[in-house]
Every structure is written in structure tokens, then in C-alpha cells.
Amino acid sequence: MLNIIRDIHSLSSFKRNTLEFIQQMKQTGKPVVLTVNGKAEVVVQDADSYQKLLDTLERLETIAGIKQGLDDVEAGRTKSLSEFEQEMRQKYGISS
Template sequence: MLDISRDIQSLSNFKRNTYSAIAQMKQTGEPIILTVNGKAEVVVQDAKSYQQLLEKIEKLEAVAGIKQGLAEIKSGKTRPVAEFMQEMQQKHGISS
């Protein structure tokens, strides 16, 4: 969880203390939000945590796709596979 007192810092401070900031990110797994003129501008994250975030997003997208497919089945937006195969064979000139 983001700790405002620890995980938000100025870009200038980050530049002065880059190695300690990297060590902090590796230890906590949390990103650091960098500010410029008092406004949040950039989020910096260690590579391992970023990879984990990407993997979580991929799983969530897969779950969302499965839910959508199940909803389409439930609402009757499907057709028999034999019908689909026949249509594709005719459309692309594939012999059975």
C-alpha cells in the first residue's frame, strides 16, 4: 500500500538519492511517485514489481474475456461449431 510520507518525493530528491530509492522500491515492492513543482508527474517502479503488475493485468483481462464469453453463451449469441466450420470451409474454399 502506498505510504504518502515515504512513496511521494520530489524529482530533485530522487536524483540525489537514486540508489536508496531503488533499494526502497525493491524492499517494499511499491512505486515512488515523483513530483515536479509540487505536482505528481512520474511513477517509478522496480522491474520485478512492474512484471508482477503486468501479469495481474493479463489475468484480469483473461477473466474478463471468459466472463464476456459466458454472458454471450447465456444470452444465446452462439451457434453450433459444425455450422461455423461449414461456413468457413465455404468462405475459404476448404474441402472437408
Template sequence: MLNLTQDIRSLTEFKRNTTELVENLKRTKHPLVLTVNGKTELVVQDVQSYQELLDAAELLKTLRGIKRGLQQMKEGQGKAAEDLFAEMFDQLDNAS
């Protein structure tokens, strides 16, 4: 979780204290927001935390797809698996 009092630094400070700040990133697992000319420009994060973020985003995407599919089935927009497989096999047979 981002701590606004500790996790926002200037790019200049990051350049001066890279080793210390990277060690802190690894220890706390908190992202670091870097500013350029007083404006937020970059987020720096340790690899493990970034991978966890990617995994969470992928899970969310999957869950949204499942939810959408369930809603479509409730609305009668889906096809029975038997019908879908029959169509696929027909297309394969016709392609031969």
C-alpha cells in the same frame, strides 16, 4: 501498496538520492511517485513488482473475456463447437 506519507518524492530528491531510493524500492516493493513542480508526474517501480502488475492485468483481461463469453453463451449468442469446426473445415476445403 503506495504509502502516501513515504512514497511521494520530488524528481530532484530522486536524482540526489537515486541509490538509496532504488534500494528502498527493491526492499519494500512499493512504487515511488515522483513530482515535478509539485505535481505528480512519474511512477517508479522495481521490475519484479512491475512484472507482477503486468501479470495481474493480463489475468484480469483473460477473466473478463471468459466472463463475456459465458454471458454470450447464456444469451444464446454462441455457437456449438461442432458447428464452428464444421465451418472452419468447410472454409479450408473451399480454399484448396
């Protein structure tokens, strides 16, 4: 969770103190929200933390896909392998 006082700063402040902000992001692993004219405009994050975020998102999307597949099986929304094969052959114009 972002700390309102520590993690939200003006873009001008970021430009003046870029190295300090980078050190802070590396130490905390938290992004910094940058404002322009008092309005949040940009989020900056160190590369390692961003990669962890992407990895977590990919894992969650995989889990959601598996859950959807299990729900489909439970609800009977499935096809036999031969039905699937026939459908793909028709779709891509492949003859038996």
C-alpha cells in the same frame, strides 16, 4: 496503497538519492511517485514488482474474457462450429 509521505517525492530528490529509492522499492515492492513543480508526473517501480503487476493484469483480463464468454453462452450469443467455419471461409476467401 501508496503512503503519501513515503512514496511521493520530487524528481530532484530521486536524482540525488537514486540508490536509496531503488533499495526502498525493492524492499517494499511499492512504486514511488515523482513530482515536478509539486505535481505528480512519473511513477517509478522496480522490475520485479512491475512484472507482478503485468502478470496480475493479464490474469484479470483472462478472467474477464472467460466471464464474457460464459455470459454470451448464457444469453444465447453463440454460433455453431459450422456457422463459424463458413463465416471465416467467406471472410478470408477460402473455398470449401
